[in-house]
Amino acid sequence: PFSFVLLFVLSRLMSIIGKRRPWTSLLPPELLSLDLATRLHIDPAAISLASTDFGKLTRVIPAAVLYPLSPDDIVALIRFSFSSSVPFSIAARGRGHSVRGQAMAHNGVVVDMRSLNNDSNGNRINVARSSSLGWYADVGGEQLWIDVLLATLEHGLAPRSWTDYLYLTVGGTLSNAGISGQSFRHGPQISNVFEMDVITGRGELVRCSRNTNSELFYAVLGGLGQFGIITRARIALELAPTKVRWVRMLYHDFSAFTRDQEHLISIHGGIKGLDYVEGSLVMPQSPANNWRSSFFSSADHSRIASLANQYGILYSLEVAKYYDDLTADGVDGELESLLKGLSFIPGLIFAKDVSYVDFLNRVRSGELKLQSQGLWDVPHPWLNLFVPRSRIFDFDSGVFRGILKKQNKTSGPILVYPMNRSKWDDRMSAVIPDDVDDIFYSVGLLQSSGMHDWEYLENQNKEILMFCEKAGIKVKQYLPHYRSKAEWVNHLGPKWETFKAWKNKFDPKAILSPGQRIFTP
Ligand code: FAD
Numbered sequence: 478p479f480s481f482v483l484l485f486v487l488s489r490l491m492s493i494i495g496k497r498r499p500w501t502s503l504l505p506p507e508l509l510s511l512d513l514a515t516r517l518h519i520d521p522a523a524i525s526l527a528s529t530d531f532g533k534l535t536r537v538i539p540a541a542v543l544y545p546l547s548p549d550d551i552v553a554l555i556r557f558s559f560s561s562s563v564p565f566s567i568a569a570r571g572r573g574h575s576v577r578g579q580a581m582a583h584n585g586v587v588v589d590m591r592s593l594n595n596d597s598n599g600n601r602i603n604v605a606r607s608s609s610l611g612w613y614a615d616v617g618g619e620q621l622w623i624d625v626l627l628a629t630l631e632h633g634l635a636p637r638s639w640t641d642y643l644y645l646t647v648g649g650t651l652s653n654a655g656i657s658g659q660s661f662r663h664g665p666q667i668s669n670v671f672e673m674d675v676i677t678g679r680g681e682l683v684r685c686s687r688n689t690n691s692e693l694f695y696a697v698l699g700g701l702g703q704f705g706i707i708t709r710a711r712i713a714l715e716l717a718p719t720k721v722r723w724v725r726m727l728y729h730d731f732s733a734f735t736r737d738q739e740h741l742i743s744i745h746g747g748i749k750g751l752d753y754v755e756g757s758l759v760m761p762q763s764p765a766n767n768w769r770s771s772f773f774s775s776a777d778h779s780r781i782a783s784l785a786n787q788y789g790i791l792y793s794l795e796v797a798k799y800y801d802d803l804t805a806d807g808v809d810g811e812l813e814s815l816l817k818g819l820s821f822i823p824g825l826i827f828a829k830d831v832s833y834v835d836f837l838n839r840v841r842s843g844e845l846k847l848q849s850q851g852l853w854d855v856p857h858p859w860l861n862l863f864v865p866r867s868r869i870f871d872f873d874s875g876v877f878r879g880i881l882k883k884q885n886k887t888s889g890p891i892l893v894y895p896m897n898r899s900k901w902d903d904r905m906s907a908v909i910p911d912d913v914d915d916i917f918y919s920v921g922l923l924q925s926s927g928m929h930d931w932e933y934l935e936n937q938n939k940e941i942l943m944f945c946e947k948a949g950i951k952v953k954q955y956l957p958h959y960r961s962k963a964e965w966v967n968h969l970g971p972k973w974e975t976f977k978a979w980k981n982k983f984d985p986k987a988i989l990s991p992g993q994r995i996f997t998p
Pocket residue numbers: 530531568569570571572573574575576579580581590618619639640641642645646647648649650652653654655656657701702703705706707708956990992993
């Protein structure tokens with residue numbers, strides 16, 4: 478009789494709530510009895526936002542969107558799904574800056590992580606120090622890196638490893654790796670995490686680090702959201718500089734360009750090394766200034782454009798040296814000795830000084846400009862690859878000087894820069910090329926198109942991947958996108974069995990991040 482009364486009360490409650498807001502038949506109505514019910518939205522605005530991402534290539538419709546007030550809401554949601562006879566899928570959505578639907582959940586629930594930022598229970602970015610770790614910041618997984626930067630700078634500190642663009646969430650980049658020009662020196666962002674709080678696919682909130690629950694720690698870093706939702710990460714900090722000397726040098730010879738890049742990333746042991754090393758292509762159709770950063774004056778830009786016409790492709794080596802008032806006097810001398818003997822085209826070296834914040838946040842102004850022109854929210858069929866160093870010349874001739882030049886239609890920045898394998902922890906889920914060489918290259922083809930003509934870029938991407946396969950260049954996709962299990966097995970290589978075992982352990986019902994298309998429930 479008691480359970481009968483309970484059912485009766487529940488059904489009355491549901492019909493009262495149901496009168497106020499319609500419910501979806503895709504989710505069990507019992508969800509409405511949970512505390513979080515009022516934070517589950519099924520209105521068209523919420524559904525529409527969670528059905529798209531930065532790529533604008535994929536549309537997947539969830540049944541509902543949860544706007545959690547605290548991690549407890551996420552625990553309750555996952556527990557509910559986990560104990561249901563027919564579990565529904567759940568995807569954390571950071572800023573939805575994936576390009577292939579990775580943060581989407583077909584007929585499931587998308588968790589809008591950013592709403593944790595409204596948690597009234599406390600500050601979600603806290604700086605502290607311990608004798609074993611030094612300075613660190615405890616940050617919510619939903620935090621944007623720009624906010625982490627601004628909050629830590631108040632203490633004269635900052636994270637060491639970055640992405641080029643800062644309006645991404647901590648949980649989103651740690652689920653991939655988080656790479657930029659500092660990675661050669663400090664490793665990707667995942668190499669700079671001490672500890673995390675993670676809600677697994679069983680709905681258990683677990684604290685993990687290298688020493689405690691280490692399997693979950695290694696699984697989650699670079700784990701593509703497959704093993705748990707990061708609600709807090711403890712990030713390593715360093716003393717923040719105030720200024721940056723930012724330098725670009727131009728090359729027409731790819732072998733001189735890569736030789737100099739590799740030389741520069743090898744001088745990182747002492748305080749005299751560079752703080753940032755990247756590189757990019759300058760082509761007639763892919764100019765030196767673009768949304769990623771507007772660096773050159775208009776006079777220099779025209780001169781470089783005409784040289785790019787003459788050579789077909791120029792390579793721009795981009796470096797930075799941090800300094801502050803105390804070290805300002807020495808920066809010229811240090812840079813001079815670091816750059817001595819490099820083989821860029823004589824005279825084609827450009828330098829400027831910017832504040833540390835402006836340097837790290839260099840992509841933002843380009844974004845705002847494109848937004849104002851209606852050119853930011855357009856399709857982005859991006860392709861990011863890690864290329865073994867031993868094949869980077871074949872990649873240059875086959876892809877940069879082959880496919881891209883032949884099509885003569887690139888439309889966006891193309892990045893190419895080396896990193897050191899030794900700064901990556903092979904126990905983590907993130908995948909880099911299987912190789913003996915310590916150096917591998919990151920290549921980012923960050924192209925965009927008009928709303929309806931992105932297919933030629935997709936075809937170009939396919940051609941590039943096909944070329945690599947035929948030529949036996951064993952690239953690994955970064956921010957990977959595959960459709961079949963066989964492709965995932967190949968991508969993860971020797972890590973596949975461990976990845977699968979971790980999935981069985983931490984998310985056995987395959988509830989989390991279905992948009993990665995690795996496991997099916
Ligand atoms: P989302 O797209 O929201 O999520 C990505 C994946 O992570 C999804 O599977 C999602 O379910 C999962 N996820 C999200 N939050 C969590 C969480 N808290 N816990 C567990 N899983 C979670 N990457 C670089 O490395 N370097 C760069 O320089 C760089 N520059 C970029 C510039 C731009 C303009 C853009 C659009 C992207 C760039 N990226 C870069 C790629 C970016 O790091 C990834 O797309 C990242 O996933 C985006 O973060 P997000 O918060 O939008 O994640």
